[in-house]
Amino acid sequence: MIRVTCAIIRNEDNEILIVQRGEKTDHPFKWEFPGGKLRKRETEEECIIREIREELSMEVIICSKSEPVVHDYGHKKIRLIPFLCDTLDELPVLSEHEDFKWIPAETLGSVDFCEADIIVASRYLGMTGNKPAAKNRESETEQSETVDKDLQKMINNMMSMQEAEWVAASAGENPVLFQKLLDYSYSPDRKLAFRASWTLSKVCDKYPELIYPHLEKITEELNGIDNESTQRSFLRILSLTDLQKISERHHGILAEHCFKALNSGFSAIAIKAYSMEIIYKLALIYPGLANELAITINMLQGEVSAAGIVARGRIIMKRIAEISKS
Incomplete structure (x- = not known):
């Protein structure tokens, strides 16, 4: 029997995270609670804890452990151990799954789960007193009085990558919507700021030139952003963009911020990964940064056990060696 753990992860709005399996897995396109084998x-x-870090680059706090679910799939028999967890991270970085959603707990009953996860979801609903939602239940939100409020509500209610990419595609063609996403990214409303900045990063994937005029302001604001999810989105944007578009002074601000994130014991794995990539790009402009980055990565690999950040560090170390040769 295969022993497997899974996590029912709740965010600040008491929504539950579910992830979708890929096409080439043994349960293609089925949804599940994230986790993995012992x-x-x-x-x-x-x-x-390890599986959530490796699969999603998220940090969770274990709140409780539930009764194991034993299930026979025919080709394998598993013992699934569920944990109820909380997190402040809103944006999973998918390394194995096709998609993710944050959904209200009462809608768990309408999800196309893997068979063992159906039992986990049913027990969780029974434990919390939530009643499963009917599959045909309509969940339309009331129309707001202003377009701005409608847009904020739409962004706050986004629950999947496809929805974010649809909004991103619209923003790429609509300067007003693009500016709104940028403005909302600085909002004191943490959920709105995170989801707006996340969507903004998707816009920049397709239309990088749109963010160029705003790179210096984003760089200047990084140190003042206490919303880790928003900071992660901004660092992702900067890691993928042409840093020649910002001034030498802003290069200095950015390098200082990223080294600080790398050396901090409190930075999330994704923030460290993006910071590492940004400093490497700066090292292409200022080769003197290469040695400092190499030392930092070596220290980081000795302290961090997450496979993703260790692998990224090794790749960048190889690139740094090429800079040193040239």
Whole structure:
């Protein structure tokens, strides 16, 4: 029997995170609670923390452990150990799954889950007193009095990558919508700021030139942004853009911020990864940064166990070696 852990992850709005399996998996396009198999000499708690970091680059806090679910799929039999977890991270970085959604707990009953996860969801609903929603239930939001409020509501209610990409495509063709996303990214409303900045990063994937006039302001605001999810989106934008578009002074601000994030024991894995990429790009402009980055990565690899950041560090170390040769 295969021992597997999974996490019912709640955000600040008590929404539940679900992830979709890929086409080439044994349950293609089915939804599930994130998690994975136990390794040798690993506790169940250590396993779920590691799996969420590796699969989603998220940090979670374990609140409780539920009764295991034993299920026979025919080709394999599993013992699924569910954990109820909380997180302040809003944006998973998918490394194995096709998609993700944050959904209200009462809608878990209408999700096309893998069979074992159906049992986990049903038990969770019974434990919390939520009643499963009917599959044909309509969930339309009331129309707001102003376009601005409508847009904010739409962004706050986005629950999947496809929805974000649809808004991003619209913003790429609509300067007013693009500016709104940028403005909302600085909002004190943490959820709105995160989802707007996340969508903004999707706009920049397709239309990088739109963000060029705003790069210096984003750089200047980084140190003052206490919303880690928004900061992660901004760092992603900067890691993918042409840093020659900002001034030498802003290069200095950015390098200082990113080294600080790399050396901090409190920075999320994704923030460290994007910071690493940004400093590498700056090292292409200022080769003197390469040695400092190499030292930082070596220290980081000795302290961080997340596979994603270690692998990224190794790749960048190879690139740094090429800079040194030239």
